[in-house]
Amino acid sequence: MTAIDTSYIAGVRRQRESKGRRVTLGLVLALILASAAALTLGDFPVSPEEILRSLFSPLTGFANKGVDFIVLQVRAPRLFLALLSGAAFGLSGIIFQTLLRNPLASPDIIGIAHGASAAAVFCIIVLGWTGLAVSLGSFAGALLTAFAIYILAWRNGVTAYRVVLIGIGAAAMLSAVISYLFTRARLFEVQQAMAWLVGSLNAARPGDSVVLAIMLVLTLPLLIALVRGLDGLELGDDTAHALGTRVEQTRLGLMVTGVAFAAFATAAVGPVGFVAFVSGPIARRLMGGAGRGIPQAGLVGALVMLVSDLLAQHALPNLQLPTGVVTGGFGAVFLLWLLIVSGRSGRVN
Amino acid sequence: MTQNHQLMAAGLHLGYADREIVSDLNLNVPAGKLTVIVGANACGKSTLLRGLARLLTPSKGAAYLDGKPIHQMPTREVATLLGVLPQSPIAPDAITVSDLVGRGRYPHQGWFRRWTPEDDAAVAEALGATDMGELADRPVDELSGGQRQRVWIAMALAQQTDLLLLDEPTTFLDINHQVEVLDLLTDLVKERGRTVVVVLHDLNLACRYADHIVAMKAGKIVTEGLPVDVMTEAVVREVFGMTSRIVVDPISDTPMIVPIGRHHVEKAVA
Numbered sequence: 001m002t003a004i005d006t007s008y009i010a011g012v013r014r015q016r017e018s019k020g021r022r023v024t025l026g027l028v029l030a031l032i033l034a035s036a037a038a039l040t041l042g043d044f045p046v047s048p049e050e051i052l053r054s055l056f057s058p059l060t061g062f063a064n065k066g067v068d069f070i071v072l073q074v075r076a077p078r079l080f081l082a083l084l085s086g087a088a089f090g091l092s093g094i095i096f097q098t099l100l101r102n103p104l105a106s107p108d109i110i111g112i113a114h115g116a117s118a119a120a121v122f123c124i125i126v127l128g129w130t131g132l133a134v135s136l137g138s139f140a141g142a143l144l145t146a147f148a149i150y151i152l153a154w155r156n157g158v159t160a161y162r163v164v165l166i167g168i169g170a171a172a173m174l175s176a177v178i179s180y181l182f183t184r185a186r187l188f189e190v191q192q193a194m195a196w197l198v199g200s201l202n203a204a205r206p207g208d209s210v211v212l213a214i215m216l217v218l219t220l221p222l223l224i225a226l227v228r229g230l231d232g233l234e235l236g237d238d239t240a241h242a243l244g245t246r247v248e249q250t251r252l253g254l255m256v257t258g259v260a261f262a263a264f265a266t267a268a269v270g271p272v273g274f275v276a277f278v279s280g281p282i283a284r285r286l287m288g289g290a291g292r293g294i295p296q297a298g299l300v301g302a303l304v305m306l307v308s309d310l311l312a313q314h315a316l317p318n319l320q321l322p323t324g325v326v327t328g329g330f331g332a333v334f335l336l337w338l339l340i341v342s343g344r345s346g347r348v349n
Numbered sequence: 350m351t352q353n354h355q356l357m358a359a360g361l362h363l364g365y366a367d368r369e370i371v372s373d374l375n376l377n378v379p380a381g382k383l384t385v386i387v388g389a390n391a392c393g394k395s396t397l398l399r400g401l402a403r404l405l406t407p408s409k410g411a412a413y414l415d416g417k418p419i420h421q422m423p424t425r426e427v428a429t430l431l432g433v434l435p436q437s438p439i440a441p442d443a444i445t446v447s448d449l450v451g452r453g454r455y456p457h458q459g460w461f462r463r464w465t466p467e468d469d470a471a472v473a474e475a476l477g478a479t480d481m482g483e484l485a486d487r488p489v490d491e492l493s494g495g496q497r498q499r500v501w502i503a504m505a506l507a508q509q510t511d512l513l514l515l516d517e518p519t520t521f522l523d524i525n526h527q528v529e530v531l532d533l534l535t536d537l538v539k540e541r542g543r544t545v546v547v548v549l550h551d552l553n554l555a556c557r558y559a560d561h562i563v564a565m566k567a568g569k570i571v572t573e574g575l576p577v578d579v580m581t582e583a584v585v586r587e588v589f590g591m592t593s594r595i596v597v598d599p600i601s602d603t604p605m606i607v608p609i610g611r612h613h614v615e616k617a618v619a
Binding site for chain 1: 365366399402403404424425426427428429432433434435436437438439440441442443444445447448449451452453455456458460464466469470472473474476477480482485486488505508
């Protein structure tokens with residue numbers, strides 16, 4: 001037994017906290033730069049001063065119709081939609097990855113995104129719906145799929161392992177449903193459905209990000225209230241219980257939050273692949289043991305979405321890609337890297 | 350911390366799904382003592398510990414903390430009185446030692462009472478008690494099995510509870526670390542008047558360190574009491590199905606069990 005100085009322990013803790021703050025600050029700065037790029041880049045050149053004037057024009061009254069249309073009606077809505085949906089995907093991903101203690105357990109792998117997609121394709125092809133109705137349908141599909149996975153995985157409580165396996169099974173089944181719907185659809189409908197499935201910000205309207213923002217603000221308090229429960233849940237159910245965590249209630253609450261984030265974002269921009277999957281591991285790696293990195297994963301998600309969308313719009317001359325194509329390519333490379341790294345260190349989990 | 354809380358079980362039935370593991374068990378955990386539970390594999394000793402620690406809800410009967418059924422008490426309140434180290438806790442990737450030990454402060458914190466100097470002091474004390482101070486900022490991933498086990502014990506210590514329940518805290522440890530852990534638990538009992546319950550595999554260490562030993566077989570208590578009073582060759586045969594001879598531990602004068610197998614038996618065994 002040796003006596004340890006309390007101030008030393010407090011110092012170690014403060015170092016950890018300040019590293020967390022540095023990571024957050026770095027991500028915020030990167031987001032500001034990327035946002036500035038998103039507002040500046042485009043066929044119609046607008047100077048930085050003009051952009052600032054335009055952004056504040058509703059307050060100041062200095063208007064310039066043409067420029068304001070480009071900035072306020074075209075670029076800003078797309079920017080906000082990218083930031084909000086990316087953050088929602090990122091948070092949703094890390095909630096699931098932390099709860100299920102598995103980096104593969106993000107909602108776009110364990111079937112929740114597939115549920116949203118199958119429902120959207122059903123709405124487009126069978127019901128002939130468009131626009132907001134499709135978004136609502138996909139939202140319902142995500143919730144329904146998550147609920148079904150939870151019920152199927154339940155056996156005197158829910159274990160992470162069962163949720164992941166059943167989720168992967170559900171994903172395969174729902175992909176089959178989507179393929180079947182395609183075989184009986186007309187070409188025009190298939191095109192429309194495919195555009196939705198790839199996920200895109202091309203159709204961003206000012207109202208989209210407002211709706212998404214309201215939904216996120218309504219859900220955020222639940223996450224804030226429950227996130228401390230992860231202190232225990234991360235250490236295994238018995239340890240969590242021993243530390244006084246209400247294990248089942250906390251886990252269910254966090255899963256509902258994670259599903260809600262994924263469903264809101266998917267309803268707004270389509271199932272943009274891999275953003276939820278990559279954000280958590282990137283945030284964790286940046287934190288390097290200085291914390292769980294939940295808010296940081298939200299920031300990483302927003303950054304990945306925004307930068308992917310910038311690449312999708314501007315990387316190829318005369319060709320706009322859907323955002324989901326870029327995130328998909330990025331995610332695939334990241335998945336390979338993750339598998340190689342975890343294989344080397346001998347830990348897949 | 351100095352006042353002793355009372356843990357007991359009355360008519361306790363525990364099981365998983367439809368399989369009953371512990372049936373109609375009564376136990377009074379002596380306050381301010383080190384209690385060791387021993388028994389063969391699958392005799393229900395870990396299940397009993399989980400039941401006492403409210404990690405498992407009883408199918409009948411109850412475990413009582415200060416006279417109240419423990420699984421009906423607010424779990425957070427229990428966590429300030431009773432700490433548990435389960436058998437296989439999980440360390441998140443890349444978590445540092447002091448961060449993990451700090452998780453033991455969870456039941457003492459809330460939304461409006463976050464990290465305080467008191468929490469830092471508790472973590473420092475727990476790390477000091479387990480000799481892990483100089484590893485405070487190291488990732489748990491990089492530690493040896495023995496060090497890792499001590500980190501988990503430190504986490505339970507940081508919880509600063511009067512009662513401490515540990516499920517096989519010496520597995521994966523080599524003999525000198527086993528002794529270290531048991532010395533540490535004895536310090537807690539002797540110097541701070543804590544009540545400690547521990548499930549152990551090693552009978553001889555159990556006999557040496559236990560103030561109160563509980564021998565279990567098939568979900569029931571076969572015998573309990575001071576090791577020197579209750580550990581007989583007949584008890585060892587009943588509990589472990591093994592013949593043995595009991596000698597006096599030359600160091601501690603406690604019972605020492607010498608197993609008799611089929612080979613290497615030089616002297617005739619009656």
